[in-house]
Amino acid sequence: MFENIKEGFVKFITSRAVIVCFVLFSLACILVYRLFSLQVINGEYYLDSFKLRIKKEKTIPAARGNIYDRNGNLLAYNELANSVTIEDVYKSGSGKNAAINETLNRLIDIIERNGDNVDHDFNIVLNDSNEYEFNVTGNSLLRFLADVYGHSSPNDLKYEEKTKTAEEVVDDLCKTFGIGEYETPGVSSSFVPRKGYTNDRALKILTVRYNMNANSFQKYIDTTVASDVSDQTVADVMENAYTLDGVSIEESTARKYVDSVYFSQVLGYTGKVSEEELAELQKTDSSYGINDIVGKSGIEQAMESTLQGTKGSETVYVDNTGQVIETSNYVDSVAGNDVYLTIDKDLTEACYNIIEQSLAGILVSKIQNVKTYTFTETSSSSNIVIPIYDVYYAVFDNDIVDIDHFSSDKAKETESRVYQSYLDKNAAVLAEIRNELLDKKTPYDHLSKEYQWYMSHIAANLYSDGIINSTLVDKQDDTYIAWTTDEVISLTEYIKYAIAMNWVDVSKLSIDNQYADSEEIFGQIVNYIIDELSEDFDFQTRLYKYLLLDGNISGTDVCNLLLEQEIVEITEEEQSLWNRGGESSYTFMVNRISNLDITPAQLALDPCTGSMVVTDVNTGDVLALVSYPGYDNNMMANGVDADYYAKLRSDNSNPLYNYATQQKTAPGSTFKIVSSTAGLMEGVITTDSVIYCGGIFEKLDHPPKCWIYPRGHGGLNVTGGIRNSCNLFFYEVGYRLGLVGNSYSPEIGLQKLAKYADMYGLSEKSGIEIAESEPQVSDEDAVRSAIGQGTNSYTTVGLARYVTTVANSGTCYNLTLIDKTTDSNGNLLEDYSSSVRNTVDMPQAYWNAIHLGMRQVVQDKSYYANLGVSVAGKTGTAQESKNRPNHSLFICYAPYEKPEIAIATRIAYGYTSSYAAQITKEALTYYFELKDTDDIISGTAQTLQDGATNAD
Template sequence: MFNEIKEAVIKFITSRAVIICGVLICLASIMVYRLFSLQIINGEYYLDTFKLRIKKEKSIAATRGNIYDRNGKLLAYNELANSVTIEDVYKSGRGKNKSINTTLNRLIDIIEDNGDSVDQDFKIVLNENNAYEYTVEGNALLRFLADVYGRSSVNDLKYEEKTKTATEVVDDMCKSFGIGDYEDPDDSSTFVPRMNYSNDRALKVLNIRYNMSTNSYQKYIDTTVASDVSDQTVADVMENADTLDGVSIEENTARKYVDSVYFSQILGYTGKVSEDELYELQQIDSNYGINDTVGKSGIEQAMESVLQGTKGSETVYVDNTGQVIETSNYVDSVAGNDVYLTIDKDLTEACYNIIEQSLAGILVSKIQNIKTYTFTETSSSSNIVIPIYDVYYAVFDNNIVDVNHFSADDAGTNEKAVYNSFISKNESVIAEIRAELGEKKTSYDKLSKEYQWYMSHIAANLYNAGILDSSKVDREDATYIAWTNDETISLAEYLKYAIAMNWIDVSKLSIDNQYADSEEIFNQITEYIVSSLADDAEFKTRLYKYLLLDGYISGSQVCDILIEQNAIHVDEEELELWQRGGESAYAFMINRISNLDITPAQLALDPCTGSMVITDVNTGDILALVSYPGYDNNMMANGVDAEYYAKLRQDNSNPLYNYATQQKTAPGSTFKMVSSTAGLMEGVITTDSVIYCGGIFDKTDNPPRCWIYPRGHGGLNVTGGIRNSCNCFFYEVGYRLGIDGESYSPDIGLEKLAKYADLYGLSEKSGIEIAESEPQVSDMDAVRSAIGQGTNSYTTVGLARYVTTVANSGTCYNLTLIDKTTDSNGNLLEEYSAQVRNIIDMPQSYWNAIHTGMRQVVQDKAYYSNLGVAVAGKTGTAQESKSKPNHSLFVCYAPYERPEIAIATRIANGYTSSYAAQITKDALSYYFELRDEDEIISGTAQTLQDGATNAD
């Protein structure tokens, strides 16, 4: 029995199943032991070891290509620079937001204490009232909101998300990122967005957090906090590296621009790619990433694919603090290619300076030592003058001085005195506004000009804030008309009526009771008005105007404040004269403008802007494209300087606007070569046809007059019509173009004019590679359209293409700014040239008639008599408003015998076309080297001859 049992046990033990089970049990035991060892005994060690070797694939940015002018002079290049970056190395959990925000606040302090600035490319900024506002609108705004609220499409946005104000979006995001504090630390429901944060600091932290969030799917991708920082910032960040988790210094390149103010509108600038830009760029090159720097405008944007280069890559292992401990698989980047432009650097700078000093000369000639100028029905836009008190006010209005410094501890004597006057004025105006909204209720037409401005401003703000709901307002209502058109009721009466008519959105007011009566609503509106004016920069600046006019601030105080704030340079001799009372405030300010201590752009009084485009007649290359004023695009690249950008946005001269490619006005009489071509080609006139000018054209209703009225030019052929810029001659041409059988049809005339405007390229953009406004060929009144009125509206660059076509007798180019591209070693990659758009096939006798007329235009101008080169051109004056100076235009080409260049010049609100012609004369003198450069570009105001009575 025992042996049987023994054999059975042995047989069982030695069976295949038992052996397999034993082996499995042993393996399982080993695995359990190993897991115990890994997770329990040595778990902490292996966890630390894992954290110390985190693998990530890192891209290496390529060096961006350079930009040169046609002669190889450098315009844009790269410079080695250091950036401050942060990686998300923070542990998840409730305290994560607080940890990141604490680090960012410390980091921002370090950066700003050393004079550097945090990069800001958010779609929300602080305006002059220290309030949040969007920098985009329309579809761009909706796409931004979709990104903020995590919607895959703008169509998925909820109504309340689409209608959020900038402040509401900031608060929503601050709450999401924990930017704020708790009223009760133990109650998470008491979190208040931005609590203990200034508006500026909250926006900076929010901007960084938002950028970090876009990398959340790749946790260890760097987010740039500040670009091109100083050595001191680098040292301070490295010194505090042990307490600034995830923060590091990266060496890269910064984009730099040479003589930036002259070329900012052409070159544009670079910046971090936006979501929309990234999507478009990835359709072309999938290697683009969310942290890439790309061209944001100008040539930088237009030639992005050429300038960008090819990124490199490497595998990086980092420790738990984000420090690199090992790299491998290094692939070097390939530098971007270089771009050569058609523009001439020296010519462009010279033309910019010529425009600036000429604008200063116009201003000096128009400024008078008076307080105000009143435009009346008998006034002419050609004789408008500028009161010196407008100049004094411009010092405040366009931030030539820093009014915020008036209340500083180190403010000067005059700053303090003016600030005290301001405080007193502010209090009295607020009190009077309360009284007007309360018991006074003075009708608008009975108010002073000062208080009319206040009331209009308040009403506009109520509409902008949505308190007055414009969608509900009935514009046919008698009370609405009484307020807006008749001006016979007070603002208080209008608001009370608006409340009764339910035109008020009470949700915008601080009213707890949804059943509040009309009086309570009106009281809340009053409180809103008063509180909003306390932070209203436009209102506060306006107070200085009336302080000046009422004598509470003197012109001398304005001059002294300019000196106290070092806003101007005054030589010692004049400063001594000023300080001993030997110079009037009027003379002092005239000297500042004459010496360009204060520029026309800084004053932002009409005229303060101008543009000029010079082309090569025979190639269609643009030799100079000038927009005055420009800006420093070095402050916009490598991370936007928020303070500088805000200043540009508030600048009344609008330097971000390209006046050469975006500003459109009527062409005035410069259009008359188009009308001449139409008349000749359509057979309504010949070169020998004579049209009589008696000073008025009486074949249509509301007969238009010639500029020479009440005199007349008598009989003129087409050459004489151009020479004398005779309106009646071209009225007749426009009329004849519209003749259909026995009757006149303006539509037929317009159609024919449009046909020839198109042949000169005026119906389309000029072809240049940067942003340009669409032209407008007139669709109203063929008679007036024939002299460049109607709804004709063109850019300066569009007029430049037109006059280039005239100069070369019919070859219309698609203009270009690009000459060639090369690789980083200078090897030619591609040559560019302007493409021929179309050719105007017209008899040479017609061209001769037009050219002769243009030549005679210039010959009749005394200031062109001793130029040294024969010029053919055409002046033009365009009226936009009777209460503002006319726009001044001039187009020309030279030399007359064998044209080389064509020029189009526009001075917005430049009074008379004679000024544009004289400015162009200086540009011609520079190009053909007819005078010494120092004589042409004096650096001081250029005195121009007043040609207001000349033909336009």
């Protein structure tokens, strides 16, 4: 029995089922043990080990230093802000581009829905015609193209790369980043760049992708999509984080500017460093990186090394969910140093406002209730009037009203009616242009002025678009001259001739047949012209001019557009008067300008710009450097607002241009102090020499005339010559300077004038720390150069250094905008002061004669009577164009007995020097506190006296 039991047991334990059960049981025990070990014994250890640990070396940006005025008033500072960033966490593969682009598309929707803007730090922008264009030129453009096409140097660019249009560059990059759609899925050759996106959205996605690509060589580097975003954007991004791979919110600082419009041209703004800037900065500081924020212009750029702090660093470990699990090796950043300017904040703001309200006063005095003004040979540039219809058109031409809103579903009554008039006009003009090109072929000189403008505009576009290759055009060709100079042939004839001469690039046209004949090519050009005009903002805007002149849009319509779009607000009393027809559209518009509801800058009619520089004559400090109009540099820092930047670029008043440091014009009669100095020092005149002015200078073959001709000034010494701004007196001085024995040499005369212009600092930049144009000392016609004509051309700040040297009797400073620098705790680091460039060593009797002449200039101005401070100055009028007003200039110093400040003022196309002198008088009144500020800065148009018509 035992044997049976034993045998049965052996069979049982050796059976396959038992073996299988045993194995399974053993495995179960092992599994239980491992689970116990993993979760209980070593649970915490393995949990930490399971979590993905990524080591990131992060830099901690330093706070940028503040900028203050000379009195410690804050001008630029930093504010805590949030930025939206994206990191490339996407898996490589065929679907990567589509995934990133989809994320960015949804992210941009969120950002813009909340009123924030995507940063635009790309060198291609959209213009008003919804076309791509470069926003850099020259070497900067070549550097950008080299970066785009992967070259280390612009010299490596192929011809076809360096000649790419902005649109072609965009399309190339869109292909690289997959921004578009495939017409046939899976077929790479069927990819259409930008398909499925607007031009605007494609550019925004492209900008981010380009910046992400620039960071691709560094791991775990975020790319900023939008800076200084609202709390709502932060909340929305975080709420949608699970669908926005790689997107996060980062704490940062935003650069802020106080009363920005007044100081934008001096301070400049900050932005992301470009490749070109980075290469330059790394020459002196290797710590700069591709994502750094640096000064892009103005003091921000000039004092970059001072304002830029020292970065900190830390080592961060993150898990597979992106959460920080450990931080080590923390090194704090060091804030940048502070910069104090020589600028006086209050004085600068006052001068800016004085210029603006004075420009408004000039405009109001020149506007007449007429449709047009025709300049004739007998017209004077000092008597040009502004037709009210030019004012009406400026409302459209300079984007005062939003033309796009006319076609929206929220458009109001006048907007809708005006838009319908526009549609009708647009259709009629396009049809007539097609008819003109294909059938009528009217010679240019037989066209109406309206259609002459259209044809000129079309021709210009054919050149700029590369349809007609301007490099191939023979400028001496008879047909070319017949079109451009003689204007006796039609545009059709010129285009067909260009085709025959192979000046046309057919590759830019939609021609499938490579053997197309000239008629087919011409037909495609006509189609191209019509298609392009349909999207051409300048053409579309111009239609409103002719709608106004034809009476299809009235002045009343323009005023109602301003009211409907809430561009202007009027009192209930005026609104009631307007509604019942008690106020004309002419009066309505003049009132808006008088009240500065619409500013000279917005109208962009002559004059709409001005500049003024105030210096301390005893130190060379610049107390005010004013350029009107300015802009809001808050919109340019922290990631450029693309829409605002586009508006600035298209603004006819050019607010991005520094009129105080970049604009150059002839100095007019302000140059006569140089000529006086040259004449006295070279011994061709003495303080007692008398030169007779009979009105005409007859020692040259083509005799120039004095401004007083046909009358004359009679006999004048140098003081009288300055006082009366006598052209003939200084013609004679210029002539004598060129005498070698009894022979006149204009070259010798020019050399002597240049010698003394150099002594006053006019041959070089003024010394200020921000960008400035190179001056031009005249190199032709010594006689006319002696009165500030010839090729003399100077900036306002250059004239300010010149008059500063006159005021202090010979000390020529290198002007400065920097007072001192301190650390973030206020400890002095460096005390700046202007350096002396040279001195003008001249007998005091000569200085006295010059100063007295300048004093008498001002004493003869009735508007300077009883000012309360004695002033010496010199007016200047410079003609640049016969059919535009003259430039208006004035230089001065005060007090006459013991000078403290000097001022140079220029009003481009400002009619008469009298206006610049009166504007300067108001600045002097403010500086010396001769009136209450409210009486000086009224906030309304300043009425100015008409000065005597002269050519000083």
